[in-house]
Amino acid sequence: MKNIGALQAVVTADLSDREPTAAELDAIAYETPLIEAEVELLDVQISLLDRPASELDTRRLRRARRKVLAARLELTNQVAPVTGVGA
Template sequence: MNIIVTVQEAVTAFADWMEPTDAELDAIEQEMPLILADVDLIDAQIIAMDHTPNEVDTRRTRRALARMLAEWRALANLTTDGTVGGAA
């Protein structure tokens, strides 16, 4: 017995309507500094979990958290047209 859903997913996997729009790609590009800062924070936390945390691990994690929060603030302060200004 063939499962139709599997065949359908293979056929429609590359349909035009499944591609991200230009607006979605622009939003991802605008959020990329925050995404990278978040990855750095996760990396620092993983390194600290690998062994008993020391002062270097604490500083690395704190620095990564500060960078992530700064990127979050910068993204929150962007207005809808992409210029700086706004909430905080």
């Protein structure tokens, strides 16, 4: 039986091998405050997994949740830069 494999190297690059475009980096920079607030909330939630929450922990959790909501509200009220990401 004859092998019919490709004889030349692949011309197009694999999508997992490429660097982010400028538009994608702009989109990430635009959402950075929300990402940081969500990471902070996740840190508080992880710290409370193995112990009961004290009054201070409850305040930290509530503050982190409010920070996420405020960041989401700010992003919602801003005009997003037109980057062409996902288009």
